[in-house]
Amino acid sequence: MRTALITGATSGIGEACAHLFAQQGYRMILVARKQDKLEKIAKHFADKYAVEIKTLIADVRDKVAVTDILEGLPGDWKQVDVLVNNAGLSLGLEPIDQGDTSDWDTMIDTNVKGLLYVTKIVSNWMISNKKGHIVNIGSTAGKEVYPGGNVYCATKHAVDALNKGMRVDLLPHGIKVTAVNPGMVETEFSKTRFKGDEARADKVYEGLEPLIAQDIADAIWFVVSRPAHVNIDDMIIRPTAQANSYVTNRK
Numbered sequence: 001m002r003t004a005l006i007t008g009a010t011s012g013i014g015e016a017c018a019h020l021f022a023q024q025g026y027r028m029i030l031v032a033r034k035q036d037k038l039e040k041i042a043k044h045f046a047d048k049y050a051v052e053i054k055t056l057i058a059d060v061r062d063k064v065a066v067t068d069i070l071e072g073l074p075g076d077w078k079q080v081d082v083l084v085n086n087a088g089l090s091l092g093l094e095p096i097d098q099g100d101t102s103d104w105d106t107m108i109d110t111n112v113k114g115l116l117y118v119t120k121i122v123s124n125w126m127i128s129n130k131k132g133h134i135v136n137i138g139s140t141a142g143k144e145v146y147p148g149g150n151v152y153c154a155t156k157h158a159v160d161a162l163n164k165g166m167r168v169d170l171l172p173h174g175i176k177v178t179a180v181n182p183g184m185v186e187t188e189f190s191k192t193r194f195k196g197d198e199a200r201a202d203k204v205y206e207g208l209e210p211l212i213a214q215d216i217a218d219a220i221w222f223v224v225s226r227p228a229h230v231n232i233d234d235m236i237i238r239p240t241a242q243a244n245s246y247v248t249n250r251k
């Protein structure tokens with residue numbers, strides 16, 4: 001039986017991944033902060049696909065809590081085949097001189113440090129198990145910088161660098177490492193970025209067909225289902241109507 005650990009599984013890309021991995025018969029460890037939502041999602045997929053699911057209610061920014069909760073798993077749950085480092089967010093779109101420093105802290109602590117805390121623990125399990133695949137959810141914001149993207153883009157550029165670093169460091173252990181970098185995906189992402197302003201969030205996707213979370217889950221499934229000798233290092237996926245962060249074809 002194969003096991004996947006997915007962070008940020010209460011909505012969007014993480015939830016879609018949990019759905020797809022459950023469909024594929026994976027046992028799963030799902031991590032997020034919203035307890036009710038996570039437990040509901042886990043129960044739904046466990047019942048529907050007859051797979052075992054453990055829910056870990058944790059804030060990935062909290063190094064001690066993350067370490068305790070992961071290390072507290074029973075030994076056989078530490079046989080993780082796939083880690084999807086997905087938990088992340090953007091907050092605000094102000095120019096650098098007007099940015100909110102607590103938003104900056106949250107983005108850096110979640111997207112970079114949280115990803116590192118989880119990876120440190122799970123990569124050690126993978127080394128002991130002599131196998132594993134880490135999928136880092138980066139972004140096109142890790143490849144380009146757009147106005148007001150400053151700190152969010154910096155965190156995703158960091159994920160891009162960490163993906164390359166992990167690939168090098170974990171090579172001797174036979175562990176696969178992949179970055180999946182989405183462009184515009186309609187999830188809770190923009191509502192979070194604009195702090196609940198739904199009208200502003202909807203405008204991001206106005207006049208074009210954005211990706212949906214399922215598109216990214218499908219790409220993640222593609223990378224993890226390649227033969228043992230194949231590693232996809234880096235993948236960029238955008239809506240057909242988005243050429244880059246600035247050029248879109250809106251009707």
Ligand code: NDP
Pocket residue numbers: 007008009010011012013014031032033034035058059060061086087088089090110114137138139140181182183184185186187188189190192213
């Ligand atoms: P959503 O807002 O829909 O989902 C974000 C998930 O991250 C939620 O499950 C949330 O769960 C979790 N999360 C956020 N902060 C924490 C935390 N501190 N600890 C634990 N979990 C946390 O957005 P997406 O699905 O779109 O985003 C998923 C990833 O994809 C992010 O890394 C994002 O940067 C990236 N991405 C998104 C794109 C898009 O256009 N949507 C494009 C490119 C990349 P909870 O609140 O319950 O903790």
Ligand code: 8X3
Pocket residue numbers: 138139140141149182183184185245
């Ligand atoms: C999310 C995509 O373009 O809003 O990472 O930065 S974008």
